[in-house]
Amino acid sequence: MSVLEVKDLRVSVETEQGTKEILKGVDLSIAEGEIHAIMGPNGSGKSTLAYTIAGHPKYHVEGGSVTLDGVEVLTMSVDERARAGLFLAMQYPVEIPGVTVQNFLRTAKTALDGEAPALRPWLKQVKQSMTDLRMDKTFAERNVNEGFSGGEKKRHEILQLELLKPKFAILDETDSGLDVDALKIVSEGVNRAKENTGLGLLLITHYTRILRYIKPDFVHVFVDGRVAEEGGHELADRLEDEGYDRFLSATGVA
């Protein structure tokens, strides 16, 4: 069984005020088929964790390790990480002018598998996933993220999750900005992907709303670049009632 393991991860970024330490020693272990929710107040380092695992050049790793089945991920290039089985559903996906969704999906699938997918079954899969996510047929011919609404961008991320079939996926605030209908559709997509491929999920969120539709096995509360508390689903319920105040006052950040 595949395991994604984060050990004592310390990460900094360059800001105008100089180097700032964001992650101060994060430990996490996610096995295939598990759903982990990472919750925490704004600025606690949740997105930094997501982008560091994916390999965004903005984040400097100061120490620690991220391994996938024992193999160090941090020395891999961004595309090598994706080919190793990692996927990041982004909060703000960028526009790629001139590249259609259809072309993009096929190119990504080809890159991940090392060979082009057989055309007919692939087109059928794309069509099915788009229907499931209530996406219009014309969507495939549009340029990637160009002129997409917030909801369309998130559906497009989950469409990729379903079609590219990673071992582990990190969803960075996929729930933000979605109305309840879109949230349900997107959540169904995530649950479907998990059912079909048994992937492990790291769900990053500020609110507990999405956890009504995607049930986490573990909840980690992130405060000031560290995991402050861990528990099962009941921890999310408690956060819904109490908010993050208890953690903020405890660490003196508030």
Next chain:
Amino acid sequence: MSVVTPAPSPSEQAEQQGFKAHSDGGWGNTSERVVPVQTRSDRFKSNVPSEHPDVTGREAEWKLTPVDLVRPLIDGALDGAPYAFLSTHTDGTDVEWIDRADARIGSVGAAEEKASANAWNAFEKALSVTVSGEEHSEITISRSSLGSGPRGAHTIITGTANSRGRVILQNTGLAQLTENVEIIVEDGAHLTVVSVQEWAGDALHLANHFVTVGRDATFRHVVVSLGGKVVRVNPSVALAGEGADGELFGLYFADAGQHLEQRVYMHHEGANTKGRVNYKGALQGLGAHTVWVGDVLIGPRAAGTDSYEQNRNLVLSEGTRADSIPNLEIETGDILGAGHASATGRFDDEQLFYLQARGITEEEARRLVVLGFLTEIVQKIGKPELEQRLQASIDAELNASSSAAVNGGAA
């Protein structure tokens, strides 16, 4: 951008309060042309080189061009003899050398700058290409052995009334060429002219294409510039007849040290004419420079005009420069629409990260974005073999310049 309202008639001018010549100007003194020409169609024209002032490189016409490099073409001696070319064609087309005295020569345009006049003065015979078939006909003229000495040339392309056809000018190899191409699209004709510049790395090429489009005729012009040190192709198209339709497309890919320029002029003369201009370019490598100037003039008789022009540039590396200058002049209020757009953007690290995060390598990501961006123009050619070949050329260009970038810059 400049928008010019209709000029008042002399009698109106006299009545207009406060309307008098500037004391420091030279108004009305056309011989010295002190006041810069305001309207695109009013530019000085002469096919005699000595009537054009010496080129300093500071003129609006030349200030974005590396004048030092193309100096031999502007005022040097030129070889105007007929050259070897290869032609492949279907029925309904014809190609021949014609004398300078032929009535078609000079019937469309006249030189507006010195290099154009220099070519006009130098050519001994003009190459005449005629499309007359009413079924689709096609001719490809390949020039691949123009040599390294400075040349002047003249070409006449005629689409006879109600003909349907495509003319492809395919340019490769060495060249130092300044030329004029006059294109006559007679009433009811549908003519496509594609000019492909895949010159050798140190080639110099200055071209002016003068086009007149007749009543209810359709003209499509595609400029593809990929190879050459300095390539400047300037199409000037007059939609002269009522209901004439003109589509001007261009694609260019400049890599390190390359200068690719296009000055496009669409003149709506007749009523109910439709014009579309769309040029797209990519730049990669130190010193890659592209210039697009798009002039649209909607004349006083061009009621019902529908016009749109745009230029898009994709910047792939540091150290490049893309100039993009749209100009729109409207001399009648009774039009359907007139618009322009220009945007220059870069392929940035966030786009690269997004594509890489889906398993796509950096090289493939670049390729995907550039091909996607330029394909829209390639597809306007309408000839699948050529389209595929150009896609492959763009691909090769991309690989060549990205490996040059990796190896530390200039190629």
